[in-house]
Amino acid sequence: MPARRKNLYRLLAVFFVACGLAQLTTVGVATADPATASGYVKYYAVAASYQGAPENLTEIAVRVLGSGERSAEIYALNAGRPQADGAGLSDPARLHAGWVLVLPWDAAGDGVRYGLLPTASAAPSTGAAGKPAASGKPATNPSTGGGPRVDPTKPPSNVTKPSKRTGGASAGSCGRTAAASKQSNWAQQQLAPHDAWERSRGDGVMVAVVDSGVDASLPQLSGRVAVGADVTSGNGQGDSDCLGSGTAMAGIIAGDSDQPEVPSGMAPDATVLPIRVVGNGAKAKSADAVNAIEVAVSTGASVIAVGSFVSLAEPEVAAAVTKALAQDVLIVAPAPTESATIPAPSEGSGTPGALLLVGGIGADGKLAEAYQDSTVDVVAPGVDVESLGINGSGTVNMSGSQYAVAFVAGQASLVRSAYPTLNAVQVKHRIEVTAERMGAAPPDHQYGWGMIKPAAAVSAAVEGETSAATATGGSGVGLARTVAIVVVVFILLAAIVLLLLRARRWARGSVLAPDDLEESGPPPGSARDETIPQRQTGDEAGEPAVGGQRR
Incomplete structure (x- = not known):
């Protein structure tokens, strides 16, 4: 093999080995022990x-x-x-x-x-x-996007949850959570989110869950939970959960299951960004809630689901929400149960966001809590709803306004994926006008616009949406994304082909070794060079050359 070509192949081999070493180094960093990554x-x-x-x-x-x-x-x-x-x-x-x-x-x-x-x-x-007290089983399915996932076991004994577990563990337990003795998936049956999946599954939408973190080791959430953040520690991850409410919210939003006894979420192709705002308390600190909202916006979440640990009645939190509404983000939060000034986008915002306040209801239509009059925008299931338990405990039935928030945030993901050109205000309007009416003429002072309807929200024609794109089917962003991917792949392949051709020309057409001259003949332009007309046969070319010289 010519020496020059050998050198080229050696350089390419060194390059690929270096790339492999860099990849191994990256993997080593990503799988570092969590003891060194956080407290x-x-x-x-x-x-x-x-x-x-x-x-x-x-x-x-x-x-x-x-x-x-x-x-x-x-x-x-x-x-x-x-x-x-x-x-x-x-x-x-x-x-x-x-x-x-x-x-x-x-x-x-x-x-x-x-x-x-x-x-x-x-x-x-x-x-x-x-024997020491019983705990959970190992997490066998860590998901991508950061360090190893853990299944929490024993928490501090003074943990208080903002919601009720039917037949589950006590508020102070963070080990294996027992499944509810009476399972009921009335919420998923009534909302029927699968009827919306032909048009949208939430692809391309990131939903921030501001609550207790999310147990990313659950197979129903595998690959759909980002690393997130723990704002209570300042430098931790949010992809583990010791209280359970954040995991249940994530399951309602983006859980995906092929088991009939485990319900799927509203938008199984959406991505969940877990942001933990509580460690061992029943209420998030104002500073932590403010930081969580800022992290959610800066990370690029287009939907933010705020759990019951955060109170909009606190002035610092309301100010943070008002600031966030300057961006094109939809914030979904529980309707207030105490007097509060509802945050609104400030004047002059280019593409303002929207705040959607949710009330929870039970299968009997009764409200989960005593919400302030005329503060509820829409309602969703929030009493005895079924979702994922932490630590591999299966499904649990839970109650609380944060679970109604999760259903609405999941529907918002479907809408944002199906209609990517709609802004947050338009998404909120579509959710409201497609809801099933409850009470008096909407907005009712108790039920707002009524019960959300996922299928109608992604398919109904809504008056006034002049900039809305046509729903794109099950792929979310749809044809535009597919075309963009094809173009990028084509450009990449073309670049590789050009690189190989240039490498080949360089290997053959640069300064050649003596052995190459014997194989390939004289370089172009030399005294021994024979042009194409000189090599032609017949009367035009004369007799052929022999040994590089003409007779």
Whole structure:
């Protein structure tokens, strides 16, 4: 092979190897242990004994990681780390009761906890027969978009939820949440979102869920939950959930299931951006709520679902919403239950956003809460609704205004995907005028425009939409996106072909090695060069050349 061509191939090989190394480096960073990425880790408090014998790393690894060989991982995470009694781990067979051991991200089982490491010795909780209290099972399906996903286990005991779990765990439990004893999917049956999926499934729309975070390890949410943010810590991720309400909201918005007993969400192709605003309290701090709204807008969410942890009655929060409404964003929030000044876009906004206030109702049509008169824009199911539970617990039935918000946010995703040229004000108007009337003439002082209707919202002709594009079918952005992708792929292929042709010409037409001259003949323009007419046969060309010289 010519030397020049060999050099070209060597350069290309070095280039591809470098690209591979860069990819491996990126993967290594993305899968870093969450203990170094944020303050939240999985940990275990060593008990005085287990089944009558002192605990050791091998036995703990068998219980929480499934293999005694993984005790080396626990040792590596804890060796030399000071414990509350001043000692530290140096011998895998010698553990002190009350030591707190950091665990790998996929640890789960009896006694595994999730959260900030205790500053003092954690008292080991024991159950029957000396076993620590039960917890959840490992997360086996981490999703893309950041570090490993975790399934939270034990939270602080003073956690209070803003909603009611029918037959579920107590407010202070963050382990496996028991499924409701009486399952009811009346909400999904009444709204029938699948009737809208021929026109839209929410593709291309990102919905920020401002609540307790989202358990991204659930298979029904796999690939549709971004890393998000934990504004309570300032630098954490939002893709885990210790309270459950944020995960239930995400399931209502974008859950996707092929199991008949697990309902799908309103917009199964939408993306959820989880923003955690609560850690162990029943109400978000005003500063955290403000930061969460700012993060949602700056990240590019076109729909923001605000849970019940945030109160629009707080002046700082209302000011943040007013500022956000200067952008083309639809903010969906619970209607107020106390006197509040409703935020509105400031004058002079180029493409103002919209605030859509939602009331929750039950299957009997009764309101979930005593909302302020004439504040509800639309209503949606919010009592005894079925959605996803955290930590692989299956489905749970829950009640609260935030779940009605999730249904409306999911419908807003369908509309924004089907009609990408509509602004937030037009999306709100379409949701309102296509709702099923309840009470007096709309807007009713209790029910507003009525119950949302997903299929009508993506298919009905709405008067006054002069700039609306035609609904694009099940692909969301539709033909325009497909054409754009085809054009980009074509340009990329053309560039590759041109690059290969140029490389070939460079390899053959640059300064050639002596061996190349013997194979290819003299370079163009040299004394030995023979033009095409000189090589022609017949009377015009004369006798052919022999050995590079003419007779």
